[in-house]
Amino acid sequence: MLTAESAAVIRATLPVVGAALDEITTRFYARMFADRPELLDGMFNRGNQASGAQRQALAGSIAAYAGALVHDPEAAPEALLDRIAPKHAAVGVTEEQYAVVHKYLFAAMAEVLGDAVTPEVAAAWDEVYWQLAGALVAREARLYQAADVTPGDTWRPWTVVERRDETPDTVSFLLCPADGRPAPRARAGQYVSVRLLMPDGVHQLRQYSLSSDPAGDGDLRRITVKRVRGDGTPDGEVSNLLHLRVRAGDRLVLSAPFGDVVLEDGDRPLVLASAGIGCTPMVGMLDHLVATGSTRTVLVLHADRSPADHALRSQTRRLVAELPGARAVFWYEHPGAEEPDAEVGLMDVGELALPANADVYLCGSLPFMREVRARFRQAGVPGDRIRYEVFGPDLWLPETADA
Known part of the structure; x- marks a missing residue:
């Protein structure tokens, strides 16, 4: 919970800080890795560093968290926190590392914004950071405990x-x-x-x-x-x-298994929509449904370049055939004789008859999930019924955490 004084400062400075976050996070990572190169050995993904995706995700998450606190100072944005914590646990983040991040992040903030970072501004943003860190540490501790591993020693x-x-x-x-x-x-x-x-x-x-x-x-x-x-x-x-x-x-x-996008038990209908290698968690879910003798209504949707590129295609077909309430629709940019009934082109859910009151799971590239999620929302599926998985920095998180 933010104090009233800090909430007022964050509200007044969020536009300026938000506009500078990309530069702040760029300098933050550069300085931190220069001083602590060991963090690139088994902790941070250097591919995401090279592409800039990690700093974009960090900047977006900070802005989203601060904005949520300004909107409701007494509430934490649970959806955002619940998305970040499993990703941290999956790479072994520990409580001590939040102090390291704080040191370099706030040094970068002072360097970029200069005299605009008054003691009052620094104190308010410090409150935001430690509230975010505290909430994540608590969630990560519960995840480590559930996985029966020591925090940070998940391997x-x-x-x-x-x-x-x-x-x-x-x-x-x-x-x-x-x-x-x-x-x-x-x-x-x-x-x-x-x-x-x-x-x-x-x-x-x-x-x-x-x-x-x-x-x-x-x-x-x-x-x-x-x-x-x-x-x-x-x-x-x-x-x-x-x-x-x-x-x-x-x-x-x-590592131990983590991730908040898991198949929930129950009898509610399911829509499993994926593209490319995004089929992998969906096949795991289908396999579980078969193993438990599920009779749920299941609509499996998948898009790929061609049947030959569609990983686990035969297994998907077999699992769907073993579920009495399941059917599958595939889309291929380059159709093949292996799937004569498949649709041609990109996935189009606009003409599909979706099961009522379904839980929807998405996995694929960000452009794919943005488009398909928008179509499901247009079809009347509530945002809290649409769950998605992004591997690597979640550049979409600020947009979907509360939508």
Whole structure:
């Protein structure tokens, strides 16, 4: 809860601070990594740093959080906090690291805004930051406790039991714990971080959805990885290394499972809409529905370049056939004989008969989810019934947290 004095200061300075946040976060990351380069080794994604996505997401989240507090000083924006906390837990963020971020973030703010950062302004924004940090630390502590791991120490070795090529650019890895302990409990829709040592000696993390039913797999877990063919940037370095070098018998280091976009129990109808490799959490959800004998109405929607590029396509068809209340509609930019009934082009939900009172799950690129979510909203689906997953910095979060 912000004090009345701080709320007034934040309200007055938010336009100025908001306009400068991109420059502030740019200087923040540059200075922090110059002083603390170890943070790039297994904590921060250098692909997101190179693209600017991380600083954009940070700036957007700060502005959204501050704006929400100004709107209602006594309430925290729960949806925004609940989206950020699992991402932090999945990379092992600890309470101590918030003090490090505070030091460099506020130094950058003072550097960019100069004399505009009076003691009163600094105190008000300091209050916002520590309220945000405190709320996240509390949520992350609960997530670590639920996952039965020590805060920040979420990593375990896993053995690759099987490698299966799904498409020319997609491969699945079936994994089991290498330390002899039972696999951690997971829910359909969650993801794990993979921690990989790169050729230059730096560890990098990437998140991958569990692409089968974790509750029905015993101690086995499956992830499905699409190879990112980059242009020399770090974006595809982890996926390429997984594709080129990892085989059955090798070991990978995985985090405990996290993620707030999980399949909820109940009998409400479901719409699972995905594009490209966004199909992976949806297949995990379908697998769970089959394993539990679900009779829910399920509409599966997927868009891809072609049937040959559609990862887990055959398994999706099989799972849909095993669910009495399910049907699937696919869209392909380049149709193929494998799916003669598929639609041509991009996904268009405008003409579909959607099940009433459905929960909608989205996963795919940001442009895809923006467009499809807007169409679902136009069709009358409430915003709180539409859940989405973004891997990496969530540039969409400020727009959708309360919409």
